[in-house]
Structures are given as structure tokens and as C-alpha cells.
Amino acid sequence: MPPFAIETEELGRIYKIRGTKKEKAIRKELVALADVNLKVEQGELFGLLGPNGAGKTTLIKILTTLLSPSSGRARVAGHDVIEAPELVRLCINMVSGGESSGYGLLTVRENLWMFSQFYGVPSKEAYRRIDELLKRVGIFDRRHTKSSDLSTGLRQKMNIVRGFMTDPQVLFLDEPTLGLDVGASREVRGLIREWLDEDKCRSLLLTTHYMVEADELCDRVAIINQGRVLACDTPSVLKQRLQKDAIFEIDTSPLNGLPVSKLESLPGVQKVSCQATDGGATLNFILKEEAALAAVFNSLSAANVKIMKLSKHEPTLEDVFVTLVGHSIADEDKGGESE
Amino acid sequence: MSEHPGILPREVSPKGDEGESRPKMVKNTGWRLFWQSVLARSYPRIIGQQRDISWMFFEVIMPMGAVIGYVLVYKALQAPQEYIGFVVIGGAMTAFWMNVLWSMSTQLYWEKEQGNLSLYIIAPNSMTSILLGMALGGMVATILRAAVIILLGSWMFGVQYVVVSPFELFAVFCLSMVALYGMGMMFASAFLLFGREAWALSDMVQEPVNLVTGFYFPVKSLPFWVAAIASAIPLTLGLDAMRQLAFPSGFKMGFLSTKVEILILVGLSVFFLVGAKWLLGYTEKLAIREGRLTEARR
Helix, strand or coil: CCCCCEEEEEEEEEEEECCCCHHHHCCEEEEEEEEEEEEECCCCEEEEECCCCCCHHHHHHHHCCCCCCCEEEEEECCEECCCCHHHHHCCEEEEECCCCCCCCCCEHHHHHHHHHHCCCCCHHHHHHHHHHHHHHCCCHHHCCCEHHHCCHHHHHHHHHHHHHHCCCCEEEEECCCCCCCHHHHHHHHHHHHHHHHHCCCCEEEEECCCHHHHHHHCCEEEEEECCEEEEEECHHHHHHCCCCCEEEEEEECCCCCCCHHHHHCCCCEEEEEEEEECCEEEEEEEECCHHHHHHHHHHHHHCCCCEEEEEECCCCHHHHHHHHHCCCHHHHHHHCCCC | CCCCCCCCCCCECCCCCCCCCCECCCCCCHHHHHHHHHHHHHHHHHHHHHHCCCHHHHHHHHHHHHHHHHHHHHHHCCCCCHHHHHHHHHHHHHHHHHHHHHHHHHHHHHHHHHCHHHHHHHCCCCHHHHHHHHHHHHHHHHHHHHHHHHHHHHHHHCCCCCCCCHHHHHHHHHHHHHHHHHHHHHHHHHHHHHCHHHHHHHHHHHHHHHHHCCCCCCHHHCCHHHHHHHCCCHHHHHHHHHHHHHCCCHHHHCCCCHHHHHHHHHHHHHHHHHHHHHHHHHHHHHHHHHCCCCCCCC
8 A cells, every 4th residue: 555645644744932131031833733643645636624723724834844843753755754765856836826946047947947957857858848838837937937027926937837847756846836827817717727637646735815715625634723623534424414404594684793703603604704895794694503593683683784685505614613723714804903 | 965865856746535636746865955956046146147137236336446546546656566466356356245235134134124034944945955046046146246347347447467377266266255155144134133133243343353354455464463454354364366367466465375375265164054054054043933034023
């Protein structure tokens, strides 16, 4: 049986936060990962979902040998990240969203060639592969453009080519479509799927903020929060868990100060998430039973909140996320801190 | 260089669930990967020089100003003619020192800030090859600047060189470069380790080093122990030996004999190269343990 592409056992990481001189005596500790157990099989596209600060990037850093774990073990392509980092490095590559790697004075093609050399790819093969991938992501005509002259989206496409061009056994993509428009994101998702389907020995670990992306791409996803894995399964199985619940979306007039927590405390209401819209709000309810809707209507009308639209929908990965984490990624983006 | 040169690239992938197999990309390992990485990392430095010519002003015209100033002082003092040549050579070598102090030393720190460092670390090549590539690129780029200063200075002031042993002169220059850039590689790791504090230190030592290294005067003019301590900086002895070998009466103003200076330069080269490799390994381990290698300001 081939080794797992990625395997972690009770993996943990604690950061020691260095305070000011006065605070030196009291060294704070931050648990970034706690007892993470994951197994990613060869050929699998595994998604990691979590709010900012959940520990996604810390996990990727450990798996890519950039950070040592405080406890537990991690293996990538069958090699231990602490005992044999040089063997792990032969098998991996990584692309992060919004990264500004490379040198602005070099062209797209030169930057990519330079990185290919660090992986031992012969120059001729490197250029062939670079051109092929640049065509695939639609920036072949920009190959002689200095990377400092590229827009954020084009630069990200260049970074994505950098990840694929060395033909890694395990590829780590940390928010790869960050900053890309809808069309470009679709192209990148297509490339990811195509790359994986080409060879069943390739595996990919993806972190993303976009639930639709995870739902569309990932064979399995793990939802992680505060360093712990809350759930890990295929998107369809995770959604089935909520199948027995009633999920409603209600568009309303402004909430007039009605707190979401009050709605959440109503009997039969499991979770509520709220997104402000032009001239009102969109409330997402996960109810234990449809009958709980009456109490929701009463509360809204008591606060003079008008209901504009009501719809019932099938559970999505977003609903699973809200149920497990307690709030949506969109809420996080509004007030969250960077990881 | 891979620490495991025996590991071969995957030629053919194992069969997948659906029995698919696909020829894999063949990749170099071992020394080939090491030198490939050295050349690739030196490329941005060398090519960057052609695309951004602001160096002409900052690294040729500015040092030339200092050279002209010292030459005029020596002329006013009716100093021996060799002093004019000493100043021109010193001006050229200043370009290397500035390159090491401000470009080479800070490079890893900037790579970290820019996000390249993590990509260098996760690649299968060794970090030493990256550092060596930076040094090689910096050295090649600076040779051009130094050559411009030498040619321009020699032409302006009519400096005449009488090289007794071209081979010895070339060897001294090469050894000085190896030792100097070895020191730069060591500084690069130190900068990564200490961050902005190292910056302040560089700022602080720049002028005193310029003085004791004898860029614009024979180092023999300094008290023996000051010159001996200054010899820890490879350019001090390199410059002294080059002056002795390039001018007929240079040996009279030499600090030590060229043979001794060459031996010391060999020692310094070994010390700095070994030290750079050790410090880089130590910094990498420490930073991976503490999580501050890729976190810009945790």
C-alpha cells in the first residue's frame, strides 16, 4: 500500500509570544495547533477550511518543513518532516495567495526559470514546461513582461505556474485564488483539477476562504478552528449531517438593533449568521425543525423588521462551517485578524 | 546541494488506482543541483545591473568623488606618485566592500520580507547554494563597477602600473574576493538572525572600517596593532598586497610581505566560508524551531 501523501499524528504547535521588556517575565503562549490527526491519500485533493487564525497556515508551514511542530509527528510523501526534511523537499512545492515572490526586474519567464533551477529541472525542460503552463493560465503573451509590471491577478497566475512547473508529488496551495477575478479563479480551478487527474500519484492540499471552491474541488475537507480539526469528510457527507435541519435564508429590512444572539437563543434555532446588504440584511438560519420559524417571525416583527424574502435551501458547506465554527467566513473577514 | 545525493528523481510514477502511469520529470540532484542553483540565484544580480543603471551614479560617480578628493589632497601635499594609484585601487575596492556590507549582508533579510526565503527553504537545493549564488552575482556585478572606477581614475590621473607578477596579483584579488564574500555570506545569516539590530551595527561600523582598512592610504601608516586588527577584514590585506604587486615601490609601503598576506587571506577564506555555512545552518534550525524564519515580524 502506498504511503499517505500527508499524515499527521497528534500534531501540535505552540508559539511563544515575545512581549515587551516589562512583560518578559510573563511569556505568553499561543496554541496554534492541537492534536491534529489527518490522513491525505495519494491522488486526493484535500481542503482545509477555517477562519483566520485557525491554524491552517501553521499546518502548511509544518508540512512544508518551514516550522517545527511542538508535539506530534507529520509525514509528507512518507517522509518525516523533522527527521528527513530534505526528502520531503524533493516531493513538494507551495504557492500562497497574494505572495510577492520573485524579482521585479526579471521577466515572468526568467523568474519561473530561476525557481525551476532550485528544483534541478534542466533548463530546456523548464522552458518547455513554463511555456506550456503560461499558455494554460492565459499569460503566455506576458512572458517577457517584468514581474513588477504585472497586476496582482497576473502575478498570482505566475505564482501558480511556479507551483505546478516542478511537478511535485504533493502540492500545497494556500488561498491560491486570492485576488483573482471570477474568470481567472475558474481557470485556476480547472488547472488544479486537470493537474491532479493527469497522475493519480499527485496530491494537493488546499486552503481556501471560498466555500464554493472547496465544495467544487475538494475530495475531502477538514474544518479547523482554534487549532483543532472539528470535522473531516467529503463535502457531501458533511452536508448530509445537516440534512435533517431546516435551512432558511431571510432577506429583511434593517435589523433596528435586534441582536443576532437574541435570534439564536430562540427555541429550535441552532445557528444564525447575518450579512448586511443594501438597505437591510440577509439572515441565514439553521433550525432544528421548521416549526421554529414562527418564533423567528414573531421576534422580527416585534423589532419592526420587515421580511422581504424567505427561501429554504439545501445545506451547503458554508452552513456546515457556520454550524461548526459558530460564524461564517464572511463575518470573519469583516472583523477578523490576519493569521 | 542535496544532503542526500544518492536520492534519485522519480522517473516513473507508481501505478495509480486506475492503473495510470506517467513519465515523470527528470530532475538533477547532488552537485548538479547545487551549481544550477548557484547560477540561477546569481542571475537576478547580473541581469538586474543591465536593467537598472542607477548604479552608475551611486556606485561609480559617488566613489569617484571620494577618489578625486583624496588625489587632490595628496597632490597638494606633494605625496609620492604611487599614492595616487593607491587611492584609485582603494576607490575601486570600496565598491566591493559596500556591496558586501549593504547588499550581500542584507539580502537574506530582504528575501524573508519579500517572501522568497520560504520558497528557497522548501526547495530541495541547499541554502548554501542560494547564498553562494547571491555572492557570485554580487561579485560579478561589482567587478564591472570596480573596473569602471579603475579605468576612469587611471585615465584621469595618469596612473601607471608596473605589475611584477600578474599571476600573484590575480591570486591575491581572487583570494580577497573569496574571503570578503565569505564574510558577506556570514553577515547575511547574522542579519537574518538579528534583524534590524544588525542594520544599526553595520551603520555604526561602516566609517571606522573605511578608515582602518586603508582604502585611501597605506595601512602601514596605522599603528601596528590597529592594522593587525583591521586585517580581519579581508580587504585590508588584499588591498595592501595588490598595491605592493602593482606599483614598483609599493612593497616599501606594504604592511606585511605579500607571501604572508596571501597565507592569511587563505586562512580568512576558509574561516569565513566554513563560518558562513555553520551560521546559516544554525540560523535556519533556530528559525524553524522558533517560527521566525518566514513570519515577517512575529
